[in-house]
Amino acid sequence: MKLYTYSHCPFCSRVTYVAGKLGIKLEEVVLDYDDTETPTKLIGKKMVPILEKDDGTVMSESNDIISLFIELAGANEAIKPTEGAIEWQGGSFAPLLQIGLPRWPLLGLKEFKTESSRIAWEDKKQTTDLNFVQLIEDTANIVLQVNEFLIGTEKQLNISNGKTSLSLVDSAIYYSILRGLYCEPTITWPEQLNLWMNYQALESGVPLVK
Ligand SMILES: N[C@@H](CCC(=O)N[C@@H](CS)C(=O)NCC(=O)O)C(=O)O
Known part of the structure; x- marks a missing residue:
């Protein structure tokens, strides 16, 4: 799976944090901040994080990506923040x-x-x-x-x-x-x-x- 990010971005780093903690392997692609074309092609707007799954489908929204990772890892973890x-x-x-x-x-x-x-x-x-x-x-x-x-x-x-x-x-x-x-x-x-x-x-x- 590929994750498009900016390194400074808190929404991206919470996703890479959860992936790291759960041992989920990701190919992280840090986009140039002025690259509008790549994210727009993927999700129709300039926003990260974007997850591109191995079957080519894409997902945005850090919460949804994190929920998917918890599910994939079979982890006994709360999905919702307090x-x-x-x-x-x-x-x-x-x-x-x-x-x-x-x-x-x-x-x-x-x-x-x-x-x-x-x-x-x-x-x-x-x-x-x-x-x-x-x-x-x-x-x-x-x-x-x-x-x-x-x-x-x-x-x-x-x-x-x-x-x-x-x-x-x-x-x-x-x-x-x-x-x-x-x-x-x-x-x-x-x-x-x-x-x-x-x-x-x-x-x-x-x-x-x-
Ligand atoms: N609700 C989104 C928010 C993501 C978000 O706001 N990302 C910022 C970076 S921290 C972004 O891509 N902004 C567009 C820009 O800076 O051009 C999520 O949780 O994934």
């Missing part, structure tokens, strides 16, 4: 975008190798509220808020010795979003949360974004 994880995710996008938007294109990720892909990103993602130069200038303030957010997250996850009792799909949500914050080195990671994140990177094979 309310707690969904609510946390709702509050996580603002800090994630403030940190990630101006930084991810500068990290050498595969989707941003070309200048045209970085320009396409800026054209699509930069707004008056999320001005990239301003976001970088505001780093100190944003980092303070992110640090608070991470302290709350660590408490919520109830981590002990770098381990949690989260289900696979909840772990995928937390991991796929938090990994995107590692690109800002002045963020202070609470010790247990950082330990958990680093274990997840190792166990899933999905790297932190830095």
Whole structure:
């Protein structure tokens, strides 16, 4: 099976995370950020993740792909995320975008190798509220808020010795979003949360974004 992704994308990385944890083999194809043609041919719009199965059929939507993987692996795992994880995710996008938007294109990720892909990103993602130069200038303030957010997250996850009792799909949500914050080195990671994140990177094979 082939999975079309962007490396920075939280929806893609929760899929690769679950695949990694369940031992499902995937050929990952990281699309150029300005490649509109490939995803549009596959699903009629520019969106990833896209799963292309061995019989040539395609699927989008991370939740559906994850459910399929759990079924294929015959894993005794909850398919639905908990309310707690969904609510946390709702509050996580603002800090994630403030940190990630101006930084991810500068990290050498595969989707941003070309200048045209970085320009396409800026054209699509930069707004008056999320001005990239301003976001970088505001780093100190944003980092303070992110640090608070991470302290709350660590408490919520109830981590002990770098381990949690989260289900696979909840772990995928937390991991796929938090990994995107590692690109800002002045963020202070609470010790247990950082330990958990680093274990997840190792166990899933999905790297932190830095
Ligand atoms: N509901 C979709 C959301 C996927 C999504 O929003 N993907 C983003 C990347 S993180 C995307 O492809 N956006 C189009 C773009 O950036 O051009 C899912 O869960 O798979």
